[in-house]
Structure formats: structure tokens, C-alpha cells
Amino acid sequence: MQKITAQQIRSSFINASRSEAAKLTLPKSFDTLDWETMDFLAWRDAKMPLRGYLVVQGPKGPTGIMLRAPEGGAKKNRSVLCELCRDVFSKDDVLLWVAKRAGQSGRNGNTLGTLICADFLCCRNVRVEPPANEINPDPAAVVLRQIDGLVARTAQFVDRVQGS
Numbered sequence: 001m002q003k004i005t006a007q008q009i010r011s012s013f014i015n016a017s018r019s020e021a022a023k024l025t026l027p028k029s030f031d032t033l034d035w036e037t038m039d040f041l042a043w044r045d046a047k048m049p050l051r052g053y054l055v056v057q058g059p060k061g062p063t064g065i066m067l068r069a070p071e072g073g074a075k076k077n078r079s080v081l082c083e084l085c086r087d088v089f090s091k092d093d094v095l096l097w098v099a100k101r102a103g104q105s106g107r108n109g110n111t112l113g114t115l116i117c118a119d120f121l122c123c124r125n126v127r128v129e130p131p132a133n134e135i136n137p138d139p140a141a142v143v144l145r146q147i148d149g150l151v152a153r154t155a156q157f158v159d160r161v162q163g164s
């Protein structure tokens, strides 16, 4: 994705108040992120670990979504897939992240829950080449398909939060 600034991030949120956006903690490695290998920027708030943020670069500029993780973390048995990367190899936890819907709907208390990798490593996950075999003779092509899938499903998720 294209690099975005801290200011752009803070003004990108469709389901957070200005004060919530002002209080967020940027990712620790923000100045050294490898934007080339990212389809979106997503991270957990280091000071408020139950809070996460996901920012995509859309046609109208960056769109950010604030997310809340469940108290108590993930269930131990990793039987669910992340709905964004759908990575089957990752051993990382997947959490039911909840987003307040944008606009009036969100102010009325409506939310949307989605299973996403606990630490939002989806962009890394989809870039891991699967072992070549008869089903996947071309691992690099598989990676490209995985990236396309991640981008499409993330855009759909953002649209659903936005209510469009």
C-alpha cells in the first residue's frame, strides 16, 4: 500500500470519535514499516491491548476502522480461520474483533464481529509460499492469489462496517 502519515491515519476512522483517534498509539515500528509488503495497516494498541486498528487505502483515501478484542483473549483451540487471510498454516491466535458500525447505526449500538488474526499478521501470512506440490505447482502464483483474496475480503469488511 501507499505510505500514509500519522495525521492521515488519525483522521481516517469511520467508527471512532476524534478523541479516540487522537488517543491511539501508533505501531511501534511505524517509521520503519515496509509499506510495499502491506495490503493494509493494522495493529494492536500497545497501551490498550484490547483495541486494534485497521486502515486500508481506498479510492477516496485511507479508511480506518477501530476494533475491540474480547476480554480473555482467544480460545485455546485454534479451530477457526481468520476471515481476512484465511491462513491455514499459521499457529497464531485468531480473535473475534468487533467493530462499531459507522454513522448512526454505530451510535445506536450496532456492531459487526469478524474473526481476524490476533496480531493482524495477515499481510505476512498471505506472502508465505506454500510448498510446491501437484496441487500447487507454482507457489508464487498461489501467493498472488492469496494477496488478491486478502485485499478483496478486507475491502468487503470495510464496506460492511461503513454500511454500504
Ligand SMILES: [Zn+2]
Residues within 6 Å of the ligand: 082, 083, 084, 085, 086, 087, 116, 117, 120, 121, 122, 125
Ligand atoms: Zn489473518
